[in-house]
Amino acid sequence: MKIALMNEFSQASKNGVILQQLETVAGELGHNVFNVGMSDDNDHRLTYIHLGIIASLLLNSKAVDFVVSGCGTGQGALMSLNAYPGVVCGYCIDPADAFLFAQINNGNALAIPFAKGFGWGAELNIRYMFEKAFTGEKGQGYPPERKQSQVQNAGILNSIKEAICKNYLDALQAVDQELVKTAVTGERFQSCFFENSQDQQLTDYVRSVLAA
Amino acid sequence: MKIALMNEFSQASKNGVILQQLETVAGELGHNVFNVGMSDDNDHRLTYIHLGIIASLLLNSKAVDFVVSGCGTGQGALMSLNAYPGVVCGYCIDPADAFLFAQINNGNALAIPFAKGFGWGAELNIRYMFEKAFTGEKGQGYPPERKQSQVQNAGILNSIKEAICKNYLDALQAVDQELVKTAVTGERFQSCFFENSQDQQLTDYVRSVLAA
Amino acid sequence: MKIALMNEFSQASKNGVILQQLETVAGELGHNVFNVGMSDDNDHRLTYIHLGIIASLLLNSKAVDFVVSGCGTGQGALMSLNAYPGVVCGYCIDPADAFLFAQINNGNALAIPFAKGFGWGAELNIRYMFEKAFTGEKGQGYPPERKQSQVQNAGILNSIKEAICKNYLDALQAVDQELVKTAVTGERFQSCFFENSQDQQLTDYVRSVLAA
Amino acid sequence: MKIALMNEFSQASKNGVILQQLETVAGELGHNVFNVGMSDDNDHRLTYIHLGIIASLLLNSKAVDFVVSGCGTGQGALMSLNAYPGVVCGYCIDPADAFLFAQINNGNALAIPFAKGFGWGAELNIRYMFEKAFTGEKGQGYPPERKQSQVQNAGILNSIKEAICKNYLDALQAVDQELVKTAVTGERFQSCFFENSQDQQLTDYVRSVLAA
Numbered sequence: 001m002k003i004a005l006m007n008e009f010s011q012a013s014k015n016g017v018i019l020q021q022l023e024t025v026a027g028e029l030g031h032n033v034f035n036v037g038m039s040d041d042n043d044h045r046l047t048y049i050h051l052g053i054i055a056s057l058l059l060n061s062k063a064v065d066f067v068v069s070g071c072g073t074g075q076g077a078l079m080s081l082n083a084y085p086g087v088v089c090g091y092c093i094d095p096a097d098a099f100l101f102a103q104i105n106n107g108n109a110l111a112i113p114f115a116k117g118f119g120w121g122a123e124l125n126i127r128y129m130f131e132k133a134f135t136g137e138k139g140q141g142y143p144p145e146r147k148q149s150q151v152q153n154a155g156i157l158n159s160i161k162e163a164i165c166k167n168y169l170d171a172l173q174a175v176d177q178e179l180v181k182t183a184v185t186g187e188r189f190q191s192c193f194f195e196n197s198q199d200q201q202l203t204d205y206v207r208s209v210l211a212a
Numbered sequence: 213m214k215i216a217l218m219n220e221f222s223q224a225s226k227n228g229v230i231l232q233q234l235e236t237v238a239g240e241l242g243h244n245v246f247n248v249g250m251s252d253d254n255d256h257r258l259t260y261i262h263l264g265i266i267a268s269l270l271l272n273s274k275a276v277d278f279v280v281s282g283c284g285t286g287q288g289a290l291m292s293l294n295a296y297p298g299v300v301c302g303y304c305i306d307p308a309d310a311f312l313f314a315q316i317n318n319g320n321a322l323a324i325p326f327a328k329g330f331g332w333g334a335e336l337n338i339r340y341m342f343e344k345a346f347t348g349e350k351g352q353g354y355p356p357e358r359k360q361s362q363v364q365n366a367g368i369l370n371s372i373k374e375a376i377c378k379n380y381l382d383a384l385q386a387v388d389q390e391l392v393k394t395a396v397t398g399e400r401f402q403s404c405f406f407e408n409s410q411d412q413q414l415t416d417y418v419r420s421v422l423a424a
Numbered sequence: 425m426k427i428a429l430m431n432e433f434s435q436a437s438k439n440g441v442i443l444q445q446l447e448t449v450a451g452e453l454g455h456n457v458f459n460v461g462m463s464d465d466n467d468h469r470l471t472y473i474h475l476g477i478i479a480s481l482l483l484n485s486k487a488v489d490f491v492v493s494g495c496g497t498g499q500g501a502l503m504s505l506n507a508y509p510g511v512v513c514g515y516c517i518d519p520a521d522a523f524l525f526a527q528i529n530n531g532n533a534l535a536i537p538f539a540k541g542f543g544w545g546a547e548l549n550i551r552y553m554f555e556k557a558f559t560g561e562k563g564q565g566y567p568p569e570r571k572q573s574q575v576q577n578a579g580i581l582n583s584i585k586e587a588i589c590k591n592y593l594d595a596l597q598a599v600d601q602e603l604v605k606t607a608v609t610g611e612r613f614q615s616c617f618f619e620n621s622q623d624q625q626l627t628d629y630v631r632s633v634l635a636a
Numbered sequence: 637m638k639i640a641l642m643n644e645f646s647q648a649s650k651n652g653v654i655l656q657q658l659e660t661v662a663g664e665l666g667h668n669v670f671n672v673g674m675s676d677d678n679d680h681r682l683t684y685i686h687l688g689i690i691a692s693l694l695l696n697s698k699a700v701d702f703v704v705s706g707c708g709t710g711q712g713a714l715m716s717l718n719a720y721p722g723v724v725c726g727y728c729i730d731p732a733d734a735f736l737f738a739q740i741n742n743g744n745a746l747a748i749p750f751a752k753g754f755g756w757g758a759e760l761n762i763r764y765m766f767e768k769a770f771t772g773e774k775g776q777g778y779p780p781e782r783k784q785s786q787v788q789n790a791g792i793l794n795s796i797k798e799a800i801c802k803n804y805l806d807a808l809q810a811v812d813q814e815l816v817k818t819a820v821t822g823e824r825f826q827s828c829f830f831e832n833s834q835d836q837q838l839t840d841y842v843r844s845v846l847a848a
Contacts, residue, residue: 010358047361049368072544073312075302076365079319082294083373090287091303094730095764096757100285100328107291116312119542120496120778121732128731128764142756146222149259153288156261156391161295163386165376174375179368284756306518307552308545331754332566332708333520340519340552354544434782471785473792497736499726500789503743506718507797514711515727524709524752531715540736570646573683577712580685580815585719587810589800598799603792 002064006037008046010072011114025130034192050183052080060086063196070112078111085165098133106139214276218249220258223326237342246404256398264292265395272298275408282324290323297377310345316362318351426488430461435538449554458616468610476504477607484510487620494536502535509589522557528574530563638700642673647750661766670828686819688716696722699832706748714747721801734769740786742775
């Protein structure tokens with residue numbers, strides 16, 4: 001599995017510790033990690049608005065399979081990512097959340113609070129969440145006897161988002177293109193996206209935004 | 213302020229205790245509560261999919277000002293509500309979440325886990341969350357010196373959702389109309405919506421769905 | 425009610441923000457606050473071991489009615505305070521804990537984690553805990569129908585501690601007197617203790633330790 | 637390692653699910669589990685007062701190396717166990733607590749809330765706590781650079797409890813012997829204690845209590 005980590009400006013200084021935990025857990029499980037947001041306070045500035053754009057690009061182009069995002073409380077990243085079709089982002093503060101979200105909702109993104117409640121032991125909690133988020137088969141339901149209705153509702157949610165949203169590329173083009181340009185300017189994002197995108201239309205679109 | 217509470221089938225049996233806490237807190241603050249989802253296990257069956265539909269109808273028609281929703285983990289309701297334009301739904305497990313979401317994100321809905329972590333003292337925690345969600349002026353930022361960028365980002369998120377989504381009524385009409393019909397069939401929902409909707413187009417649309 | 429706040433060295437820098445929250449809540453409720461531990465990193469150095477000594481002195485002499493303590497995780501303060509007869513210290517991470525402990529256990533001290541989980545919003549959480557810890561009548565049971573057995577068990581616990589421990593003054597004299605001396609050296613502790621102690625024997629003992 | 641699990645009356649019905657998680661985790665790590673408290677609502681009735689007695693007997697006789705206890709909020713068990721010399725009991729609500737307590741405080745018992753916050757996913761959270769409580773070397777400090785002062789304070793706490801408490805056997809004999817008799821009457825407790833106690837004096841004492 002390919003996993004993208006993305007931090008925005010308010011908690012950019014924590015990218016190092018989060019990346020370390022993610023790489024440790026993902027490495028043991030054979031997953032690849034791409035650090036596509038800010039790596040420290042001096043990096044190219046992104047807000048949770050930009051995280052939504054790059055998360056949706058990476059997931060809709062199948063450049064990555066999963067996104068780990070967050071902000072101060074996690075709520076901005078959560079809403080920003082969930083605004084897009086093709087992104088199913090849960091909110092996660094403890095390891096059981098990570099497991100339940102994987103089993104019940106079977107989503108492809110997590111938003112985590114990186115300032116609220118983030119004190120001693122926070123890096124432990126993050127590692128434990130990653131352990132439970134990325135281990136085992138997803139979509140098995142919880143409790144297991146509710147699997148059928150949970151899988152069904154997850155499918156309906158996806159189709160609802162398809163109905164509500166414009167076609168993804170049309171949607172993206174309706175967004176302020178300055179926001180998109182800022183979002184896709186980061187070198188590590190570009191490297192991850194251009195090397196792994198499986199959608200030529202999206203690749204072309206991002207190139208055109210960068211060229212504009 | 214008009215506040216709608218909505219429970220789905222998996223935690224319908226908890227509607228009584230949640231409603232009691234909400235009415236206690238809202239009553240003291242002069243807010244009105246509308247109990248528009250399931251009131252017990254035998255009520256008209258709604259899933260978190262339906263909660264998204266009725267929440268978006270109530271908020272976009274300005275029938276209510278705020279929605280309290282949830283499900284087993286709260287994540288389904290969270291994603292379902294956030295799928296719609298005009299709905300800004302936070303995830304809330306403790307009173308500080310409620311306060312921070314009100315100050316930073318200034319949203320109009322909360323999704324709460326009504327099974328995960330819901331044991332002794334859960335009704336206290338819910339009451340305390342309501343106290344902090346509904347007291348004081350919203351949108352003041354946290355920490356206060358970040359108010360300007362937080363207000364700005366909240367505004368950008370709204371415009372992004374406008375750009376990504378179809379016009380709300382068009383979006384709703386693109387959704388499986390059987391889902392919409394089930395969502396709007398409840399008597400208490402209809403009473404709240406028809407008596408308070410300030411959008412004639414939406415009112416007409418709901419009437420047409422019910423007549424179909 | 426007289427409430428003593430005490431911080432140890434590892435989180436001394438947070439004393440200001442904690443004291444501010446406690447004074448705000450206690451002030452509105454008509455309680456008096458005494459800041460008897462470290463006020464910053466450069467203050468007379470205390471560990472959670474010393475907090476147990478000064479908490480037990482203040483409570484057993486009736487100099488104060490309640491103690492708020494803590495350390496990095498809160499566990500050291502918790503165990504140190506509970507080691508003494510006359511001290512009934514709960515562990516508290518959210519407002520419902522504070523309420524439940526007051527109703528079920530009716531104790532006279534709280535230990536709070538001041539580093540673990542202490543990030544954005546921590547000062548809010550602390551304020552909300554104080555609100556619930558210091559409002560309303562204590563010892564009413566939770567759920568209320570269990571009051572009788574809960575009150576009974578709280579009483580038995582006190583008598584068990586009396587049976588297990590030596591007489592308090594004897595116990596204190598059996599402790600390494602250098603630890604006691606360090607514990608009672610702080611100016612603000614002494615001011616609180618000597619002005620409010622209602623136990624002449626304990627007052628004399630502390631004076632003798634300081635004179636040694 | 638030998639690990640004793642003990643539940644009291646208010647949450648006895650949860651013993652099955654807790655035992656299952658503990659046995660799963662402990663089994664994988666090569667530890668042995670003894671279920672010495674109530675196994676269901678109809679079992680020999682124990683309160684958190686009795687849990688303190690049997691925990692202290694098992695730990696002081698070296699019949700077991702670690703005790704997992706709890707009650708509705710966990711606070712009663714916490715204070716009851718910590719009342720005794722030779723027992724160092726932490727409070728644990730998430731996996732990071734379990735790890736931090738093992739590293740910083742290096743105790744021999746945990747108290748867990750089995751009703752407060754105990755809803756969907758509670759058995760997952762308990763399993764994850766056990767995973768972190770029983771894996772790896774304890775007492776390594778957290779953060780590691782604070783190991784020395786943390787180990788030192790843990791040692792001082794033990795010597796303080798020795799100083800404050802009577803000799804353990806004297807202490808136990810000063811407690812209401814009816815409480816002790818009720819505490820030691822359970823068949824599974826007796827089996828664990830008599831087969832594993834390494835302290836003949838304590839063994840003889842318990843036999844005498846049972847014979848009285």
